[in-house]
Amino acid sequence: MNQPVDTVVFVPTTPPRQICVIELGSPLRSKSNYRRSRASSRRSGEWTKHRAFEEELAVEARLARPSAWPLGLADAPLASRPAVVVLIAAKTLLDTANMAKSVTDALEGVLYHNDASIRHVACFSTRVRKDQSAVILVEALDPTASPAHVFASARSLAEQYLIDFEGADEETGSSDADQEESTTN
Numbered sequence: 001m002n003q004p005v006d007t008v009v010f011v012p013t014t015p016p017r018q019i020c021v022i023e024l025g026s027p028l029r030s031k032s033n034y035r036r037s038r039a040s041s042r043r044s045g046e047w048t049k050h051r052a053f054e055e056e057l058a059v060e061a062r063l064a065r066p067s068a069w070p071l072g073l074a075d076a077p078l079a080s081r082p083a084v085v086v087l088i089a090a091k092t093l094l095d096t097a098n099m100a101k102s103v104t105d106a107l108e109g110v111l112y113h114n115d116a117s118i119r120h121v122a123c124f125s126t127r128v129r130k131d132q133s134a135v136i137l138v139e140a141l142d143p144t145a146s147p148a149h150v151f152a153s154a155r156s157l158a159e160q161y162l163i164d165f166e167g168a169d170e171e172t173g174s175s176d177a178d179q180e181e182s183t184t185n
Helices: 032-034 040-044 044-064 101-109 148-162
Strands: 018-024 083-091 118-126 133-141
Touching: 018 044, 044 101, 044 133, 083 101, 083 148, 101 118, 101 133, 118 148, 133 148
Parallel strands: 083 118
Antiparallel strands: 018 133, 083 133
16 A cells, blocks of 8 residues: 655745844943043043943944854955844933943944944833833844845834833833934945
8 A cells, every 4th residue: 555645845945144232231321422522522531432332332242242153354345244233222321312322332343344234223211210221123134135124123123122111201101112313324
């Protein structure tokens, strides 16, 4: 007697997502105020605080970076390096629009060679005075990722990882959600 043979069908799968999740238990720092008054900031030691923040964040990123992180080659053309999506969620007193620069500068050389690889940055903040913290999500995409794929990545990251950052502003009862800064290379 012949037994029926099961047919095995191989279905192509998408490669696993390359996501780095960095959790900071300390406040974010912003460079925007430093740039406005450099002389007074230097005297007050603000620049030293910014450098310390960026160095701390770079260390945290190295520890959180998956072992197979696709950094790409430094001397390779930009078009062949991974496209990067950055999502920053913070419980902070900083203005939402001022959060990205210090974070993206700190991650340079750790998660991407330079910020020219960043295709989208999204920031979300909930205003708090106490227990300030942040979650920084970075996803490396295929260098040829379409704008739709880049935005889908940002949305997916927000939906998967930002449950703890939902809520109302302590001071005003509102949230600064959906304020985004995007860059296109």
